[in-house]
Amino acid sequence: MAKQVIKACDELDGVKDGVISNPRNCQFRPESLLCKYFPKNTSDCFTPEQVVNLANIFRDYVETNSTYIFPAYERGSEGLWTITGQTWSLQPLYYPLLVLNTSASNWSQYSLNLTTIELADEINPGDITADDPNLEPYFQRNGKVLHYHGWADQLISSRSSIDYYNQVERTISTDFSSNYRLFMIPGMGHCGLGPGPWVFNSDPEAWPLNPFHGLVNQLIDWVENDTAPNTLLGTQYVNNTGPGISFQRPICPYPTEAIWTGQGDWKNASNWQCK
Helix, strand or coil, rough: HHHHHHHHHHHHCCCCCCCCCCCCHHCCCCCHHECCCCCCCCCECCCHHHHHHHHHCCCCEEEECCEEEECCCCCHHHHHHHCCCCCCCCCHHHHHHHCCCCCCHHHHHHHHHHHHHHHHHHHHHHHHCCCCCCCCCHHCCCEEEEEEEECCCCCCCHHHHHHHHHHHHHCCCCCCCEEEEEECEEECCCCCCCCCCCCCCCCCCCCCCHHHHHHHHHHHHHHHCCCCCCCCEEEEEEHHHCCCCCEEEEEEEECEEECCCCCCCCCCHHEEEEE
């Protein structure tokens, strides 16, 4: 399935490289994978039940009263899925122990409903909820936010970061780009790895596998010298670990995205523009 999604949307940025730069432009329909004659061997196509399940995975989590809870996985993350269809071990630690004050053995993740979610928001144990969009007091103290998220995150939907960014935009009426920038990393999974340029260093030769070094340097420069990062340099190493660089490209601040100019080697970051 992952190969079919990539095939359908890979070249939307102008390059066939196995990476979907912006999944929101991908209009892949799960129905296209339906087995036409329902053969017994469905390794190359899906049964109607499987198509429905896949469509649900791509659908936002909305409760029965139409309350929006959380965004769905993005197209292009399928190759990294590891927990879909399995019992999730995180819920039993949070909801029964911290919210419902019961043992994990007395609670099933399948019983999760809107009432429990609303109770969790009300209790907010340990002040764990960090989604207040009013960052204006922080910005007034010259605070900076360098926010990044992998477009192909297979654990936490990448659109959750976009949702938060949009909430900040609706809350603060003035331009806050001098204090807060969001970078969506094409083809990057949960905190790293994936087929995209997920290592984003300021000096990829000196720090070939430490993206945080580059980010920390840029954040320090932003705070101390007011030099905001206009782009990040994204690198995909050979086999994800190197040695050797497979390709590089600029990672643009949201809502812009990197588009190949159509001239020069697409593996060279200088041949891409933020649009």
